[in-house]
Amino acid sequence: LHFSRLYTTASRQILPSQTITHVLKHAPLNSPVTIHGWVRTVRVQKEVCFAHVNDGSNVTGIQVILNEEQAKRLTTGTSVRMEGILVASLGEEQTRELQAREVAVLGKCNGETYPLQKKHHGIEFLRENAHLRTRANSGSAVMRIRSAAVAGFHKFFEEQEFINVHTPILTSHDCEGGGEVFKVTPVSAPSVLSSSAASLPATFEFFGRTVYLTVSGQLHAEILASALSRVYTFGPVFRAESSHTSRHLAEFWMLEAEVAFIDSLSHLLDLTEASIRSVIQHILDTCGPDLALFNKFTDPTLLARLRSTADKPFVRMTYTEAVAVLERAQQAAKTNFAFPPRWGSALQSEHERYLSTNHCAHPVFVTDYPGWLKPFYMRTNTSDGPDNPHATVACTDLLVPGIGELVGGSMREERFEVLADRMREAGLDLEEYAWYLDLRRYGTVPHGGFGIGFERFIAYVTGLENVRDVVACPRWVGSCRF
Numbered sequence: 292l293h294f295s296r297l298y299t300t301a302s303r304q305i306l307p308s309q310t311i312t313h314v315l316k317h318a319p320l321n322s323p324v325t326i327h328g329w330v331r332t333v334r335v336q337k338e339v340c341f342a343h344v345n346d347g348s349n350v351t352g353i354q355v356i357l358n359e360e361q362a363k364r365l366t367t368g369t370s371v372r373m374e375g376i377l378v379a380s381l382g383e384e385q386t387r388e389l390q391a392r393e394v395a396v397l398g399k400c401n402g403e404t405y406p407l408q409k410k411h412h413g414i415e416f417l418r419e420n421a422h423l424r425t426r427a428n429s430g431s432a433v434m435r436i437r438s439a440a441v442a443g444f445h446k447f448f449e450e451q452e453f454i455n456v457h458t459p460i461l462t463s464h465d466c467e468g469g470g471e472v473f474k475v476t477p478v479s480a481p482s483v484l485s486s487s488a489a490s491l492p493a494t495f496e497f498f499g500r501t502v503y504l505t506v507s508g509q510l511h512a513e514i515l516a517s518a519l520s521r522v523y524t525f526g527p528v529f530r531a532e533s534s535h536t537s538r539h540l541a542e543f544w545m546l547e548a549e550v551a552f553i554d555s556l557s558h559l560l561d562l563t564e565a566s567i568r569s570v571i572q573h574i575l576d577t578c579g580p581d582l583a584l585f586n587k588f589t590d591p592t593l594l595a596r597l598r599s600t601a602d603k604p605f606v607r608m609t610y611t612e613a614v615a616v617l618e619r620a621q622q623a624a625k626t627n628f629a630f631p632p633r634w635g636s637a638l639q640s641e642h643e644r645y646l647s648t649n650h651c652a653h654p655v656f657v658t659d660y661p662g663w664l665k666p667f668y669m670r671t672n673t674s675d676g677p678d679n680p681h682a683t684v685a686c687t688d689l690l691v692p693g694i695g696e697l698v699g700g701s702m703r704e705e706r707f708e709v710l711a712d713r714m715r716e717a718g719l720d721l722e723e724y725a726w727y728l729d730l731r732r733y734g735t736v737p738h739g740g741f742g743i744g745f746e747r748f749i750a751y752v753t754g755l756e757n758v759r760d761v762v763a764c765p766r767w768v769g770s771c772r773f
């Protein structure tokens with residue numbers, strides 16, 4: 292019987308060893324325990340030595356008391372197994388600590404060359420060392436918050452009777468119509484012989500046809516909502532946009548929901564809002580110490596903002612109202628936009644930031660944009676009349692303070708003829724999209740959905756300013772390092 296199994300625990304453990312969090316929570320005082328982890332700090336003193344060991348299961352790790360001979364074998368970064376007795380701590384930082392008996396070094400670490408030192412590291416430095424940063428407090432806290440957010444979304448959608456579906460990574464179309472897709476080319480294609488990948492004949496790409504990495508699972512989620520009514524999917528998506536900003540990645544994760552049998556944009560906003568507020572509440576309930584870390588070191592207003600997001604209804608305004616707000620701000624010289632706001636033009640990120648951060652200081656849904664600013668699948672507002680050149684579409688962008696756009700969603704055009712016309716206008720080949728049109732040809736239903744940019748959501752929840760810092764292995768324009 293393994294040493295650490297000697298005490299009984301609240302949950303049934305399959306693996307022979309426990310996490311540090313589990314030991315601190317469940318092991319009785321003065322019981323024998325075993326922990327594993329990486330040494331964060333070592334203090335060698337004459338009387339008594341201390342090491343801090345963390346296994347990534349929580350922010351604090353555990354303080355270990357050892358003798359000089361044991362401590363001398365340890366440096367920051369060393370991986371260890373330690374066996375000993377869990378005792379009450381006299382220190383102020385913790386209530387329990389480990390009095391070590393056996394210390395086994397599993398992997399040595401050269402303290403001279405190990406990039407992570409005892410001191411506090413800046414975010415830029417950690418990004419440069421992204422393969423090691425999850426061993427630092429902020430890096431591992433982000434991962435625990437991501438994990439809690441995923442669990443929160445699954446919990447919410449399950450409660451709302453949604454079915455979790457899996458949409459493909461390889462697609463034959465560009466969902467958003469922005470042309471920002473990566474093309475898939477096998478290494479065995481004759482690009483190496485003569486031409487560049489871009490000029491390859493389609494026959495050499497994906498078994499005879501052109502295929503892309505998905506930019507959004509939406510169109511496939513529509514297939515599934517047209518049969519299962521309420522679906523959601525969570526997966527990686529890829530965008531070849533050349534945006535060097537703190538909000539853009541080339542590979543990011545999207546949570547997308549698609550619902551049949553709703554015929555009003557306001558119901559979609561209700562669902563979007565409820566999902567975000569409920570997941571933020573779930574994170575507040577389960578990630579207290581991790582959030583406290585970001586509140587202390589990244590943004591002192593973080594916790595207050597998250598509580599207010601969870602508690603207070605989001606603001607709702609139309610695109611037309613939003614443009615009027617921006618114009619008034621410009622006229623009153625409250626702000627000086629580089630791009631003057633104008634009805635009919637896209638909202639720039641400076642406009643989005645003004646609306647969410649300055650004007651509302653709270654998440655705000657901007658709805659009903661002019662159709663020409665948006666993709667072909669969005670439903671034209673009937674009240675505007677189908678031939679109205681100023682027709683708007685039943686869509687929304689959710690803008691949040693500090694980030695800007697977090698969610699894009701819309702009612703989908705379910706009327707066959709109206710959709711076909713919009714597709715022709717967008718220059719799409721209707722033959723290629725025959726399967727998509729079939730969904731309207733056979734038993735069409737009013738439906739809508741939305742996509743939440745998961746990294747932007749995590750940036751909002753942690754207060755970190757750059758989405759490159761909230762994903763384990765960030766990929767952005769020109770960067771795919773490991």
Ligand code: 4AD
Nearest residue numbers: 507509539540543547697698699700740741742744
């Ligand atoms: O607004 P987008 O382009 O919407 C869609 O793709 C819809 N088909 C989703 C749907 O209705 N099912 O993207 C959705 C969200 C954005 O609001 C933003 O948060 C995020 O995805 N996003 C990005 N996040 C990181 N890096 C990028 N390059 C992003 N592009 C969009």
